[in-house]
Amino acid sequence: MSTRLRLPNPLVALDDRALLSRFTEQHDQPAFEQLVKRHSRLVFGVCQRTVRDSHLAEDAFQAVFLVLARNPKGAAEATSVGGWLFGIARRVGSAARRHEQRREKRELKASPDRQVESAPQSDFNDILRVLDEELAAIPDESRAALVACFLEERTHDEAARELGWSLSTLRRRLDRGKELLRSRLARRGVTLAVGLLTGALASPARAAVPALSPSPASVALAAEALKRGIGAKLWATVATVTLAVGGIAFGVASGPADALVPLPISTAAHANEPKPQFDAAPAPRAVAKPWVTVSGRVVFPKARAIPDPRLVPTTGVQDAETWKPFAPLRYENTIINAENRGLANAVVWLRPDSDDRKAGFPVEKIRPVLARPKPQEHRVLAVGGQFLPRVLAVRTGDRVTFDNQLTVPTNVHYTPMASDAASALRNFNILVGKDMSRTSEPLSATDAPDLFRSTIHPWMTGYVWAFDHPYFAVTDANGKFTIENAPAGKWRLVAWHESAGYLGGLPGRLGEKVTIPESRAGTLELDPREFESKGWPAKP
Known part of the structure; x- marks a missing residue:
């Protein structure tokens, strides 16, 4: 009796950005398949909570990954791929919900005496949709931490590794995210514990997710989410493609915005081909x-x-x-x-x-x-008696927002250490009260960091260094x-x-x-x- 040899999939060990890189630059279909497997439960859960009709929820699910295939650069530049997909799922789900509401109105108009049938919705489902809305509204870093740890149910170690943060940074941003979320929910009358709510968010997507098979409806939803009028082009890219987990083929934007490069496709013509006896890594391609x-x-x-x-x-x-x-x-x-x-x-x-x-x-x-x-906004919090983070490295054009979470006012004296005229324009000294913030001007690259400090509480200080390239880092603990x-x-x-x-x-x-x-x-x-x-x- 022969035993089939199953080798471990080397793609499992790669982080999301490495998988996106392989898909974007090498047209690597297994890399995209791994991304879908990794985030499908998150995406399907959001779509199910947004749209009542189960079939339309599936179309929205398909559309989210069409958007990812069309705009992998957007996902790569986000704080986290999971957080980016959460936002896209919200956008696509909202578009699907608008279609659903228009259909219900047409049916009601055609038959005024007939009640439009829709899936029953509990009060708790309504609360979950509110939670999605408020989660989408909090800062990127806090949302990325919550999405990774709650919606995707990663351990803290796994989430920190995927996000490229230290464990202490992850925990700090997770606590901050929970605090923001709890505060925003309270303003809308939702007082359940955040842990209960976020745990419930993941549960609807633990069921089997649909296979990927783009329909005209999903292509239309993806085009509406992109808002660039590319529906025909997008559909032309995937019209001949059969998509299913284990056999994914998408087009990827690898150059100008309108350029879609189709990948090798899986079609019925390949159905009778012999299957390999073991799962090996895809053959390397020239880079x-x-x-x-x-x-x-x-x-x-x-x-x-x-x-x-x-x-x-x-x-x-x-x-x-x-x-x-x-x-x-x-x-x-x-x-x-x-x-x-x-x-x-x-x-x-x-x-x-x-x-x-x-x-x-x-x-x-x-x-x-x-x-x-795309220019980013970074946040420095006055919290726990310190500025967090203490040291930031950013790209040219980025801004820094100082947010006071202390119970007492403090000041932010922002002083560029470089002596050029452009740096001098960024100098400011302001008093920041509780729950108040101040955003800097866009930063330019300099040969010295900018200093920020509190003269009221002089141990609170920090630095920002802007670079005109992406090859920098700040050491962790x-x-x-x-x-x-x-x-x-x-x-x-x-x-x-x-x-x-x-x-x-x-x-x-x-x-x-x-x-x-x-x-x-x-x-x-x-x-x-x-x-x-x-x-x-x-x-x-």
Whole structure:
């Protein structure tokens, strides 16, 4: 008796953005299939809660993945693919619901004496739809955490890994998201526990999801969601395609907005072909330019004793009573993991392999999907006696919103450290009361970070550094950094920390030479960088 050999699917280990990259650049159908499997329950659950008619809910489900196939760049640039799909499912579901309501009105008009039949809806279903609406309205990062942990039922470790956050960052944003959601629900008269509600959200989609098989209705819904008048083009792309989990074929936008590149299709002509005896990885395809994930750690020098933290007193400071629940507060200009000596909040980035300090990153080397990103808004919260996050690295054109969640007012004194005229225009000093916010002007790339601090509560401070390319990161609580989609070749790696300055001192502004290999499965794990610098104080 022979035994079929089933090899593990290597795509399962890839994160969502890696799968999107394979689909976009290599037209890799199994990668898209893996995305559908990973997020189908989330999408179908949202569609079921939005639309009463079960068949129309299935059409909406199909449409969401047509939108993903048409606009993978939008998903790749979002905070999370799951959060992006949640938003698309809401948009498509709303369009389907409008179609459903128009149909009901036509039927009622044609037969005034007949009641239009629709699926019975409970009060709890109405509450779930309200929860969807409020979840869609909260900031991206909080929504991404809630979607990953509740709607997609990932563990905290899985969610943090997928989102590229530290575990502490995930938990902080998850708590913030629950708090925002609970507050928004309370304003609409919903007082059930968020845990109960979010747990219920996932349950309708635990049933089997429909197979993917686009219909004219789903194509129309996808076109309406895209709002670009491409319905005919979209349908032309998938009209000859048979879609089912295990045999997916979509068109993908890989160039101009109107360019759809059809993938090899699965048709009835292939129905009688012999099936393989084992599941192996798809055959590799040629890649014009490799893109590599560069990771490593920044650590406090082994030869130095880790300095003791400098604590903030709870007496003799402004609003002393406010800080007692958060005691002991500390000055967070130097955060070192005592177990592995990892240095948090160091900014790490790539620059050209050049001794010219002003040499810019060559635009032609940036991965095309990342070259012209949509400007993002980042949030810094005054919460728990600190600014969180303390250090931000962002793209040119992004903005930063400062949001006060403390019970007392504080101020934000925003001071660019660069001396050019453009930076000077971003300078502001404002008082921010409870539940108030202030958004910065669009940021421009500079050769030094911007400083923000509270002069009322002087231990609260932080930095924002804007870059004109995507190849940067901020180290997490373990000193770990990850730079994705980096181009192969010879580069310099630069690291900066607020207490120590540049890794390697002032000459370190030019960075350390690194060679990123040309590798289709691109990964490069660097040895730990010991942050030797004369800038370390005896105590932070």
